[in-house]
Amino acid sequence: MFQHHPSFDRHKLVTARHDDASGLSAIIAVHDDSRGPAIGGCRISPYATPDAALNDVLRLSRGMTYKTAIADIPYGGGKAVIIADPRTDKTRALLEAMGDFVESLNGVYITSFDSGSTLDDVRTIGTRTRFSAGTLPEAGDASQSTAEGVFVCMRAAAELALGRPTLEGCRVAVQGVGNVGGRLVRLLADAGAQIWVADANETLAREVAAETGAALCGIDEVHRIDADIFSPNALGAVLNERSIPELRAKVVVGGANNQLATPDDDLRLRAAGITYCPDFLANAGGIVNLHYQRSTWAPARLAEHIEGLAATFREIFETAAKTGAGTGAIANAIAEDRIRAAGGQR
Template sequence: HDTTLGPALGGTRMWMYQNEMEGLNDVLRLSRGMTYKNSISGLDLGGGKAVIIGDSKTEKSEALFRRFGQFVNSLSGKYITAEDVGISPEDMVHVSKETQHVVGLPGKSGDPSPVTAYGVYMGMKACAKIQYGSDSLTGKKIMVQGVGHVGEYLVKHLTEEGAIVSISDIQEDTLKRVSTTYNAKVVGLQDVYDAEMDIYAPCALGATLNDDTLSRLKCAIVAGAANNQLKDEAKHGDQIMKQGIIYAPDYAINAGGVINCFSEVKGLSLQWAHDKAQEIYNTIFNIVTRSKNENVPTYKIAGKMAEERITNAKLGNVK
C-alpha cells in the first residue's frame, strides 16, 4: 500500500473467501490499515498484507507456504510478512525456507499476542482516564469478544487489575478454558451487544460496529484488538462519537503485534517491544484528547496523525 516510511510490514491471513474479488478487497483494506498502524506507532515501516485463499484447517501444506515464500522473496524485501488469522508461527517456518523477509518465527520474537494484548490494555486505560477521570479498571464491567490469542492475554491483564470480565467466543472449548481459568462470565454470541458493560473490547473478526450493533451497545468505551472494527469507517465512526462512546481506533490500539515484529526486524529485545507497547497509552490519550478538543471523531484524528507523519517523511523531515 505504501513504503514511504520503510518496507511494508503486515501479516498473512488464510481464510475461505467466497472468491478472489472478496480476498482482494480484504487485503487492500488490511494493507491500508497497516500503513496507518505502522505510521501512528512511530515505526519506520510502510504497510502491506497478504491473503491465501483456503481452509486453514484442511488445506495447509509445506509446499503451499514455500511457494508463498518464493513469492514474498520475489519482492526483494519491499514486503516483510508475518502470521495473521489462520496462520501459525510453524507455517511461517516453511515460508522462511524460501525467504528471509519473514518475522514472528518461533524462538525469535515469537507470538506477538502478549505484546498486542498489553498495548490494548494500555490504550483501554487511556480511554478510561478521559471518560472516567481515572485510568483504573478495577470494578469496571468489560466485555471481551473473542478470547483467542490476544483476547485471552487481555482477560488476564483485566482480571489481575480487578475488572469484572465477561467473555464470548465462537470456539466452545476456548471459552470454557478461559472462563474457568479467569473466572469470567460467559455470554452468548448474539447477546454481546445487549449486555450491561462499561467497556466493549472486540478481539475477534472486524466490522462488529455496524448499524445493527451500535444502537444496542450500552458501553462508554470501545477498545479492542480486532482489525477494521467499524463496518463503514465514516458512517459508524461518526455515529459512535454522536452516542458519546469513546472509540479507540483499532490500528492505533492494536499496534503491539507490529511493534513486536519490528523489534525482531531490528534485532531489539522483548523488553523494548513491551516498553514501546506501553506508549500506546499516550498515543490513544492524544488521539482522544484531540478528538474532544476539535470535535472530530477519533478515527479521523488517528488518520490525520498517521498521514502527517507520512507527509513529513516525504518532505524529508520525518519524526
C-alpha cells in the same frame, strides 16, 4: 487496471501468483512504503471468489500503512492472502511456494502470521525467504504484545472517559477470546476487572472463563452487556448503525481489525457519548513487537513503545474533546501526516 476497484487506494504494488505444482494461489499487496518496507501478515482463507481475496488484501494492506504509521515504526503497509482452506490445504509445498513468492519481491514486502497462518507456518515460509518476521524464539508470540497494547489503551480510556485510574472493578465485555482476546482477559483478570466473555467457540470461551473467573455470555448479547467497556477481539464491522445504539458501554477498545463498518460510525459513536480507541492504534502492539524482532530485541524498549500507544490515544482523546472530530478520523490524520512527512502521498 485496479483503479476502479472500491478498495483500491493508490496501492504501490498488487501482484498475484498461481503455482500448479503446490496449489498456491496468492496475492500480495503493498499499499505504501514511503516510511519503510511494507510489512503485514499472510492470511490463509478459503475465499469464496478471487475478488473477495483481492478486496481483503487491498483493505488489509491499507490498514497496515496506517498501523505502522500510528505506531511510529519504520515500515509501510502490506499484506498477503493465500486462497486455501487452512485446515485442509496448508501443505509444506504450498508454504514454501509462498516463501518463494515473497522472496521474489526482494524485500519490498515482509510477511508474518495472520488469521489461518501460525508461527510454524511463518517458519516454513521463512525457509525460502529472508523477508519474514515474528519467529525470534525469545520474543514469544507477538499476540501477547497485541493484547498488552489493547490493555494499556483501555486503561488510558478508562481514566480519561470514565475517571477510573485503574481497571480494578471495571466491567469489561470481551468479544472473542482467541490469540488476542484470551490474553487480554488474563491481563484484565490480573488487574481486578469484572469480565464477561463470548466466543463462537464455546469450548474456548468456557476454558477462558474457568481460568480467569470471567462470566460467560452469548455472542449475540456481548455488545449489549451493561458494562463500562466493550472490547471487540473477533470480527470486523462490529460497530455499525445497528449495534451502536445497542451498546451500553461508554468505552470501546479492542484488538479486532476494521471495527467500524463505515467511516460514519466514528461520529455515530461520538454522538452516542461513547469513547472509541481506533482499532489500528489499540492493536498495534503485535507489529511493534515484530519491529523489535527485526531490529534489536529489547523487551524494555518494546514495553515502553507499547505504553506509547496509550500516550497517542491520550493525545487523540484531547484533540477530539477540543475539536469534536471522531477519534478514528483524528488517528487517520496523525498517520497521514507521518506518511506525507516521509514523502508519501496520503
